[in-house]
Every structure is written in structure tokens, then in C-alpha cells.
Amino acid sequence: xxxxxxxxxxxxxxxxxxxxxxxxxxxxxxxxxxxxxxxxxxxxxxxxxxxxxxxxxxxxxxxxxxxxxxxxxxxxxxxxxxxxxxxxxxxxxxxxxx
Amino acid sequence: xxxxxxxxxxxxxxxxxxxxxxxxxxxxxxxxxxxxxxxxxxxxxxxxxxxxxxxxxxxxxxxxxxxxxxxxxxxxxxxxxxxxxxxxxxxxxxxxxxxxxxxxxxxxxxxxxxxxxxxxxxxxxxxxxxxxxxxxxxxxxxxxxxxxxxxxxxxxxxxxxxxxxxxxxxxxxxxxxxxxxxxxxxxxxxxxxxxxxxxxxxxxxxxxxxxxxxxxxxxxxxxxxxxxxxxxxxxxxxxxxxxxxxxxxxxxxxxxxxxxxxxxxxxxxxxxxxxxxxxxxxxxxxxxxxxxxxxxxxxxxxxxxxxxxxxxxxxxxxxxxxxxxxxxxxxxxxxxxxxxxxxxxxxxxxxxxxxxxxxxxxxxxxxxxxxxxxxxxxxxxxxxxxxxxxxxxxxxxxxxxxxxxxxxxxxxxxxxxxxxxxxxxxxxxxxxxxxxxxxxxxxxxxxxxxxxxxxxxxxxxxxxxxxxxxxxxxxx
Numbered sequence: 296x297x298x299x300x301x302x303x304x305x306x307x308x309x310x311x312x313x314x315x316x317x318x319x320x321x322x323x324x325x326x327x328x329x330x331x332x333x334x335x336x337x338x339x340x341x342x343x344x345x346x347x348x349x350x351x352x353x354x355x356x357x358x359x360x361x362x363x364x365x366x367x368x369x370x371x372x373x374x375x376x377x378x379x380x381x382x383x384x385x386x387x388x389x390x391x392x393x
Numbered sequence: 394x395x396x397x398x399x400x401x402x403x404x405x406x407x408x409x410x411x412x413x414x415x416x417x418x419x420x421x422x423x424x425x426x427x428x429x430x431x432x433x434x435x436x437x438x439x440x441x442x443x444x445x446x447x448x449x450x451x452x453x454x455x456x457x458x459x460x461x462x463x464x465x466x467x468x469x470x471x472x473x474x475x476x477x478x479x480x481x482x483x484x485x486x487x488x489x490x491x492x493x494x495x496x497x498x499x500x501x502x503x504x505x506x507x508x509x510x511x512x513x514x515x516x517x518x519x520x521x522x523x524x525x526x527x528x529x530x531x532x533x534x535x536x537x538x539x540x541x542x543x544x545x546x547x548x549x550x551x552x553x554x555x556x557x558x559x560x561x562x563x564x565x566x567x568x569x570x571x572x573x574x575x576x577x578x579x580x581x582x583x584x585x586x587x588x589x590x591x592x593x594x595x596x597x598x599x600x601x602x603x604x605x606x607x608x609x610x611x612x613x614x615x616x617x618x619x620x621x622x623x624x625x626x627x628x629x630x631x632x633x634x635x636x637x638x639x640x641x642x643x644x645x646x647x648x649x650x651x652x653x654x655x656x657x658x659x660x661x662x663x664x665x666x667x668x669x670x671x672x673x674x675x676x677x678x679x680x681x682x683x684x685x686x687x688x689x690x691x692x693x694x695x696x697x698x699x700x701x702x703x704x705x706x707x708x709x710x711x712x713x714x715x716x717x718x719x720x721x722x723x724x725x726x727x728x729x730x731x732x733x734x735x736x737x738x739x740x741x742x743x744x745x746x747x748x749x750x751x752x753x754x755x756x757x758x759x760x761x762x763x764x765x766x767x768x769x770x771x772x773x774x775x776x777x778x779x780x781x782x783x784x785x786x787x788x789x790x791x792x793x794x795x796x797x798x799x800x801x802x803x804x805x806x807x808x809x810x811x812x813x814x815x816x817x818x819x820x821x822x823x824x825x826x827x828x829x830x831x832x833x834x835x836x837x838x839x840x841x842x843x844x845x846x847x848x849x850x851x852x853x854x855x856x857x858x859x860x861x862x863x864x865x866x867x868x869x
Contacts, residue, residue: 303740310698310743311705311720312736313728322740328799329741333687333754336761346759347766349589349619350575350815351840356618370467370483376712 296331298323396421397545401455401602404548408453415497416448418548419456422499426546432527432867434519435541437461438469439500447497454497458547460538461501462508463593464582465489468498472584473516474506476704476711476730486582487617488551488593488610495609499547503537506732507701508558508586510534511804514795515734522791523566524865525830529788532562538596539566543865549597549606553583555590556689557784557808560820563596564783564833567822567863569603569850570596574841575815576621578607579614587696588619590689590812599860600821600851604628607843623841631844636852637671639845642776646682647807652785659823659832660782663853667780670852677776681768682810684761689809690802691745691758697735698742704730737798762813769814773839778849780836782807783820787830811837819846822859829866 303323307314314322365371396404396418407413423441430436436458444456459465462472464482466489471477485493505515513521513536521536523529524544531540535552539562542550552559554572563570571594578593585591595606607628614620643664648657664674706712706726713725731739745754772779784807794801811818818837825831838846 302744306740306743306747309747310739311702311723311727312731312739313724314736318733318736322737325737325798326741326744329690329802330744330754332799332802333691333745336684336687336691336757337753339681339684339757339761339764341757341760341764344760344763346756347762348759350766350813351619351621353576353619353621358615358618365483367483370481374480374483374709376706376710 296327296334298327298330397425397548400598401548401605404455414448414452415454416445419444419448419497419499422456422547426499429544429546432522433524433540433544433546434521435502435537435544435546436500437471437473437503437518437537440468440498444497444499451495451497454495456497456499456548457492458499458502458538458541458550459489460504460535460550460552462504462553462584463488463551464584465498465501468501470501470584471518472507473504473518474730474732474735475517478711480709482582484582487579487614489582491610491612502535502541502550505534505536506735507584508534508553508555509697509734509738511557511561511801512794513537513562514791515732517732520791523788524867525567525788526828526868528790528869529830530565530791532565532784532788534558535596536562539563539568539570542566542568542596542598549595549602551593551610552596553591553593554812555586556693556812557805559594559596560808560818560835561784561805563820564822565788565831567831567833567859567865568596568598569600569819569821570594571603571607571819571843571846572811572817573607573611573843574817576619577611577623577817577841577843579612579617579620581614581616585700587693588700589696590693592812600847600854601629601632603819604632604847626844628843628847631847632851634848636667636849639672639778639849640776641667641672641674642677642772642779643674644679644682644779644781645676646679647781651803651806652782653787655826656782656786656832659826660780660834663823663834664780666853666856670856674780677772679768679772679779679810681761681765682806685765685810685813686803686806688758688761688765689805689813690741691754692762692813694738694742695746695755696742698739698746701735701739706730734798765810765813769816777845778836778838780834783833783835784808787826787828787832807835816840817843817846819850821850821854823857824859825863829868831863
């Protein structure tokens, strides 16, 4: 299985990851190995077989779309890396946007 | 005998007779943690003082260790990742709500980062060691949970299992681990890795404790739409039931190439013992085994790449301090916050979902998944349980596999099919090998047939008496 450096760079952009040159080399090789192995499923006859999206037979589960107040807003917001009042996040790009 | 050596049902008996209280138990475990944690490195967070304080209100509570990907209100939940190093959950996972009244959290346990790994070597913080031999891995990803139970640093623990992450470390550490049926235990508050496969389950010293802990955590939850509606059961009622005429299938694919000879012999000895106990053992075939592993890695990584998209450096988690625009907040925070294995799986998952490859890999894997499910269904029309090794090998040396991802993935061959099909499976110790390392075996049951698993596992445990014969030696 051949995977090119350019493909890994493209994929990492889609995944919002910046890879170093060394990482690109490493992941290109790893992915070649792993995808090479994953190709074993090409040998399976899946003609007329439906896809399974989950492990059980359960279909859609519905509930009412009700708003529930979360009572500890401080605890919620305290996990944001930085705060400006109650705005998350006040970073350069958002400030420029205002 | 020290209290920390007892199982939970033995502790419970003493609590019921008022011979001891929760403070005695917590103190005993804290002493043990002080004695062994430096060698084992099982904990990411310990809460000795807080646990002791809680004993004042909860006189009959039992302490517990929690894998660090299960949200605990007010206590850090790091997923062993730099990404969540300082994350304090503002709410409890449903399993924690279920446990709260009669449990005291002793600490949060180490794991592979975001539960991706099979040796706990991919933790961003520390490498946990196997209590049977400190140079060996404890397995993973719930390696901290299994090692802490084996070393008697917690009486029992919760882990999570996406492709073997409860069963394989339980097997490596000589303890009992159950992956319940998909849908039996709520995953609300479990940090998602691969949502169609993830399941929370118990890691315990023996089978009885495993049934008791499952009683506490199983149940419907409207916050997890995949949780099933089956009625509450008392799993301890399955303990001690006769296994005469129980039909056990031995899928031949689990005894072929790649399985260590000592492991293979040990599992065949388990089969013989079951026969002597009155069960009917027969060879059978789980034909999709060869494809299950590839199917698993395609589906698990695809779902992970999507689930981990939420880590963007905005609302919670790590944020890079060095960015010029919004795109850079995302990419730099993710690149600096995630470790190498997590990045590898995100890349693999993004690849199999990307335009041009989606049909060939992701869609194809979902079709093969249907075949795996049908394969199990067919076998469970004939057999009550399937008996297999939990892992092709015993625990390996620290540092020997972490640089070869494919080799590490291949070692999951015995456990992943179970998650793909959503069926339950329990791992328990069979014996030790010539080097003194535990060999575990796996019993797989039909959907929601946990009771059958407990009956079969308990019967063997009573006959085998592993805990009486062998103890971790903390070999250096």
C-alpha cells in the first residue's frame, strides 16, 4: 500500500493537526502498514449485506427537547482556558472580529 | 490478614456485622497505596485526605478506583492526556451517580491517552508497572485500574473497554474484568473514544465482586440514548448456579497462529476442567475473526477522529499560547495537546472517512461488522458461552512494543470482535506461565447473558482457586 507524504499532509490539515517533518515521515510509514493490513477486509464478500452503524438492533430513541438549567455555571466556565467576563474565549481573532 | 487483602464481599460481611467501618477500610488502603504506589504508578490523582473525610458521612461505604476517563464531579478527569491535564468535570458520570451513596473514590487511575493503547505506555503522565513483574506492562488501556486492583491498592475499580481495554489488562494482572453488553451500562460522562464500541465495566478481585459492582452500575439512563431498557437484574443470583450441560464453544480461530504455546495450553486445560465439571465443550468456528481486527481499527479510528474533534482549545482543555488566527488555535492546541498514538488514530480515522476512501474502508467495515454480528448470532444458537484466550500472550516487557503500532494492534485479536458485536465478555485468571505471569481466559456470552458468564466464571474460579495459589510478587 503506497501512501504519499502529500496525502498525509492533506489528511492532517483536515484533522486540524500540524505535523513536524519527522511526524509526517513516521505517520506515512505507519499508515502504509496499517492500511495495508486493513486491506484484508477487501477479501470479504459483502454483496447484499447491509451496513451496521452500531452493535445493537436499537433504532432511533427520541425525547422531548427540553431545556434544563445547569446550576453550576462557574464550574462549567472554569474549564475554559481563558476568560473575559463570561465570554469564552477572548482571543485576538475574536477581538478583531468585533 | 490486612483489610486490603480482602475482596469487597468479604469487606461487606464485616461491615454488616459492624466489625469494621469505612474508615478502617480506607485507612488500610491508604497505607497500601503509600507502600506500593511508588513502584506501580497506577494513580493519576489520589485523594487520601478527602477519602478519609468522606468516611465520616459514609460509615458503610466501600472505596473504589476510577479510570481517569470517567467524569467525577470536582475531581480532575485527565484521560491521561495533556489535552485535559487540568480538566475538572462540573458533573458526575451516570455510573458515578449510581455509586455515590455507598462508595468513596480513592483516586483516578492511569490509562493510555484517551483509552488508545494496550499497555498504558501511551499515558502522557506515567508508565504503570505490572504488580507481578515491575518490568512488564500492566496491559491497557485500563492498566492503572487493573494494576491497582492486583496490587491491592483499591478493592475494585471501574474501567472502560472499546476493544479489550478492561479484559486484556485484567488478564495481564491476574484479576477479573467484565465488558458488559453494549447498552447495559450508561456511558454518559465517559469521555468518548468510539461511541458504537465503548462500554464501562468492573475490574475486581473475584467474580462475585464483579457481579456486585455490575449490579450497582447497570441500568437504563435517558442521558445515554444507546442504553437499553431491560429490567434491573440481581447478577449475584447467578453466582453458584450449576453449569452442568452448559454448552461451551471453542472457536478454533483463537487457537491458531500467533497464540503463544503456553497460553494455548493453559486455555485448553481450562476447557478440560470445564468438561470435568459437567459442561459440554466443542470446537467451533468464528469465521469472521480474521477480518474483525481490521474492521475494528477502521471503525474505532473513524469514530475517534470525529469524537476528538471537540478538542479545539476553546471551551475546555489545552490551548496553545502561540497563535495568530482561529484556525491556528485549533491546529496548534490539538498538535501540542494530543500525544503520538492519539494523533496516529485521528489521522487513520480521518483517512478512512475522507473522500475517495470512505466506501472502500469505512462503509466496507460497517458491512463486515454485520457479518461479525451474524457470526456470533449463529454460534449463540448452539452454545451458551465461547471460551478463548483473552490475549495471545502474557504481559510483555515495558518499551518493547510501543514503537510498532501495527504489532500492538495485532495483539488485540482476541478481544475486538466482542465489541464489534456488542456482546458481553469476562476475563478471569487461568494460571501463571513459566515466568510467573498470569494467563487469563475469556468467556463470551450472548447479548445480555451476563448471568451465564457469571455462573460459568464463578464455577471455574471455585475449582481453580487462583487467588489462593498465586499472588503478585512485585518482582524487579
